[in-house]
Amino acid sequence: xxxxxxxxxxxxxxxxxxxxxxxxxxxxxxxxxxxxxxxxxxxxxxxxxxxxxxxxxxxxxxxxxxxxxxxxxxxxxxxxxxxxxxxxxxxxxxxxxxxxxxxxxxxxxxxxxxxxxxxxxxxxxxxxxxxxxxxxxxxxxxxxxxxxxxxxxxxxxxxxxxxxxxxxxxxxxxxxxxxxxxxxxxxxxxxxxxxxxxxxxxxxxxxxxxxxxxxxxxxxxxxxxxxxxxxxxxxxxxxxxxxxxxx
Numbered sequence: 001x002x003x004x005x006x007x008x009x010x011x012x013x014x015x016x017x018x019x020x021x022x023x024x025x026x027x028x029x030x031x032x033x034x035x036x037x038x039x040x041x042x043x044x045x046x047x048x049x050x051x052x053x054x055x056x057x058x059x060x061x062x063x064x065x066x067x068x069x070x071x072x073x074x075x076x077x078x079x080x081x082x083x084x085x086x087x088x089x090x091x092x093x094x095x096x097x098x099x100x101x102x103x104x105x106x107x108x109x110x111x112x113x114x115x116x117x118x119x120x121x122x123x124x125x126x127x128x129x130x131x132x133x134x135x136x137x138x139x140x141x142x143x144x145x146x147x148x149x150x151x152x153x154x155x156x157x158x159x160x161x162x163x164x165x166x167x168x169x170x171x172x173x174x175x176x177x178x179x180x181x182x183x184x185x186x187x188x189x190x191x192x193x194x195x196x197x198x199x200x201x202x203x204x205x206x207x208x209x210x211x212x213x214x215x216x217x218x219x220x221x222x223x224x225x226x227x228x229x230x231x232x233x234x235x236x237x238x239x240x241x242x243x244x245x246x247x
Contacts (some may be wrong), residue, residue: 001026004099017050018043047239063121063131066168070118078131081111082234091120091229094127097164102224106203106235113199114168116233120197121166129163129194136170140179152182159186170200170207177213184220196224205232 002022008017021043024033031039057237058069072092077085096103105113105119121131134142146152159165175183187196200207204225211217 011155015047015048031074052181053127055117056129059128059130060122063084063125063133065118065121065131065133065166066135067115067118068122068124070115072119072123075116075119076112078235080235082232083240087229087231092123094124094129096194096229097124097129100193100195100227102175102198102228103231103233104204104225104228105197105199105233107199107201109201111233111235113201113233116231117166117168117197117199121164124164130161131164131166132162133166133168135168136172139167140175140183143179147178147182156182156186156189160189161191161193165190165194165196166197166199169201170198171202171210173210175211176215177211180211180213180220184216184223187220187223191223196228198224 007019010016010022025039025042029244030044031042034042071086075088077083077088087218091103102119107143108112116131124131133202142155143152146155190196204221207221208214211220
């Protein structure tokens, strides 16, 4: 059993997992038969694993996902949805994030765009990438508020430092010139650190019309679409189909 003094020292060093493992194994004869190096390796592995799990939990919490339990393991590849398993699986290695490429998911209302985007997000978090989720309206409201209360530098820093910035339901409303200029600045800087994931009901060819200033619209879309992977969902609303299955 650990002495109170050693326990306190390990806690001060933030080695909480090591404390738990030692509490369990110092009364285990098989553990005591191991060499010192084997014992040390065992408890070090436990500490590393615990820290990794805590980091993942922190990343998932900070991401503020709409569907925090969405998982790539539960993707519905039903033929009516038009999801190509090969295309989707090539994105599982996260190389598109490593290479600072973007992902665009298109589809009608209820086809599962947001859920699929969140599935990619949880997968990224589990591989230690930082993620932030915003609904488009919420993002631009936050930008407008940050301008008004002079906290834009802090919000900009938060957005550009994330590895994967998710913008859900893009293209539903118009974007005024001032906010479009701020948005362009943010995605320019964020592209240095990571990727964008956008979902939309509308094809990218329509997005340009959402910008009040065509020049800014061209600039924004060039940054987003030029280096993006495109996933298009088809079929009827998933919510509608699930409703049928429960009847």
